[in-house]
Amino acid sequence: MKTKADRIANMPDYPFARWGEKVRAARAAGLDVIRLDIGNPDLPPPDKVVDALCSSARDPSAHGYPGYRGIPQLREGITSYYERRFNVNLNPQEEVVPLLGSKEGIAHLSLAILDPGDLVLVPDPGYPSYTMGAVIAGARVHKFPLLPERGFLPDLDAIPSDVALEAKVIWLNYPNNPTAATADLKFLEQAVAFAREHDILLCHDLPYCDVTYDGYTAPSVLQVPGAKEVAVEFNSLSKTYNMAGWRVGIAAGNPDVLASLFAIKSNVDSGQFLPVQEAAARALETPEDWIKARNRIYKERISTAVSGLAALGFPVSPQKATFYIWTRVPEGQNSEGFATALLENTGVSVAPGSFFGEKGEGYIRISLTSPKAHIAEAMDRIRKYISGLSST
């Protein structure tokens, strides 16, 4: 009996699923684990969003199939959000598709527009689903490096021209996971020009656009004039409104690409639970004050972690967005080895940078999605561990 398609024969396990097993084993061994590995917001969504979910779920008529395209209220909530937040106008019928989390849409996008053997340009380090979506679709991946000396922005001109001409899709993600780097609108303009010149679909992934600090405002690629001709943007309610478990994402932009994405989705899923859609529409109306107050909490956590790490000699730079800290492992150690030793010796769980690609080797990513007291405790444990290492 065949139990595996060729296209997934060499597909590694999703790295964070594998890491989750290590965390479970550490807990089973009696360790008090502080999880700073996955970007899983610990704070709650706005109250009114939870209230909307509960009251909608009490309606006996809310439990059937909700329809495929997303309810008008949610689509219009998305377009109003894009207009208010980015001054971008979208047609709610054709230029927006609600997703079961943006990860779902990212993976299905590849199936929707790529043929086996097509070439995809993916940042290294980068969110694993860009590569995995391409692998599932039987496509080939060309990785381009994000390097510290360029502020983790790619040098698009360094992509060989034959590769750029062959490629069908390029993935970009700013504010960036895992590096916390940001890009300005000028960079996104260059990316749109690159996509246009090479006849490539630009997929911009923007889930951290509202996790920003010190007055920084992250741009949407759709702000670039004419971007809809060559780009789609993925967005998410997971980080903006602390709704990661709800699975609500957004694809917006080029209507032809979105029609292909919808063709796949309507054959794979049957839409999203109606109360979730109704509550998500309410979330998208959340006043900016709520977001600012939430971001102040992240900012305090970042300060706690940065001062702890800097005192231990980990290189850390100031950041304008995301709740991640991307820092180098001590000299002579590798990412997964260091993160594993840290977990097993201290119970502090951070993500090995190698989970995000070869260029992530030598780094760890620390996710500040735990209370400040836990972060302070984690820094203390790391300090004791590192000083133990240097005294042996």
Ligand SMILES: Cc1ncc(COP(=O)(O)O)c(C=O)c1O
């Ligand atoms: C860069 C990036 N894109 C997409 C996602 C997926 O988010 P979700 O599926 O929760 O919308 C994540 C989640 O961590 C992410 O970091």
